[in-house]
Amino acid sequence: VQRLVFLGPPGAGKGTQAAALAQVLGIKHLSTGEILRSHVAAGTPLGREAEGFMTAGQLVPDRLVLAMLEAELRAPAASAGFLLDGFPRTLAQAEALDGLAPLDRVIFFDIGEGTLLERLTQRRHCPQCGLVYNLVTKPPATPGRCDQDGTPLVQRSDDREDAVRTRLRVYQEQTAPLLEFYTRQGRLRRLDANGPVEVVATRLRAALG
Ligand code: AP5
Numbered sequence: 001v002q003r004l005v006f007l008g009p010p011g012a013g014k015g016t017q018a019a020a021l022a023q024v025l026g027i028k029h030l031s032t033g034e035i036l037r038s039h040v041a042a043g044t045p046l047g048r049e050a051e052g053f054m055t056a057g058q059l060v061p062d063r064l065v066l067a068m069l070e071a072e073l074r075a076p077a078a079s080a081g082f083l084l085d086g087f088p089r090t091l092a093q094a095e096a097l098d099g100l101a102p103l104d105r106v107i108f109f110d111i112g113e114g115t116l117l118e119r120l121t122q123r124r125h126c127p128q129c130g131l132v133y134n135l136v137t138k139p140p141a142t143p144g145r146c147d148q149d150g151t152p153l154v155q156r157s158d159d160r161e162d163a164v165r166t167r168l169r170v171y172q173e174q175t176a177p178l179l180e181f182y183t184r185q186g187r188l189r190r191l192d193a194n195g196p197v198e199v200v201a202t203r204l205r206a207a208l209g
Helices: 014-025 032-042 045-056 062-074 091-100 113-121 161-175 178-185 197-208
Strands: 002-007 028-031 081-085 105-110 123-125 132-134 188-192
Touching: 002 014, 002 178, 014 028, 014 081, 014 197, 028 032, 028 062, 032 045, 032 062, 032 081, 045 062, 045 161, 062 091, 091 178, 105 178, 105 197, 113 123, 113 161, 178 188, 188 197
Parallel strands: 002 081, 002 105, 028 081, 105 188
Antiparallel strands: 123 132
């Protein structure tokens, strides 16, 4: 059983690497951002409470995210291991997670802030199959359409420049302190997240080996 956490600023490539790695390892990929977006799309009570925070680039309150995550970790799908992507994001979340499940490793996606704004404002995804593109680094074959199913690509509401700037500030203020928390626990591994997707994937496998 592997219990992993990916930590790092928005746009560092956590989701891109997590989707591929979880498949290879046969463990559950738990992206709290993805789960929250599916609640928003379905109009659940949680989704209705979370939506305003997300669009503004702010964190969803801990009590909401924690209740949601606890249910996900208890589900049978997570019993063979999990990869948490985008959780924890506050010290309160990290402390709560300690009481829920012992972690094997926390991977910190280390990347200069300069690249992040462009990566995020150029990101698009397919609302049908979820594939993630980038207009600069991973454009679709036909402009504006998904390679897999031809669906028109869309932009996340929090990938507009003002929301991205807020997310980067919120990361520094509320999430970056977790680096020290996990360093003290001896669980943190630093990953150089600069460079092409395949290069980062190779480094990631080395960091886990
Ligand atoms: P969430 O969905 O977690 O967003 P995030 O942390 O801001 O992360 P991103 O998805 O933006 O970035 P990523 O690192 O996954 O990058 P990606 O691989 O897509 O959270 C969204 C919101 O939900 C939060 O703001 C908050 O409101 C709420 N929320 C979620 N979890 C919460 C929690 N625990 N507590 C409270 N609130 C919570 O890559 C980005 C782009 O770059 C893509 O276009 C990709 O194609 C491209 N790319 C990736 N890797 C490379 C590479 N190596 N080279 C070039 N381009 C690359």
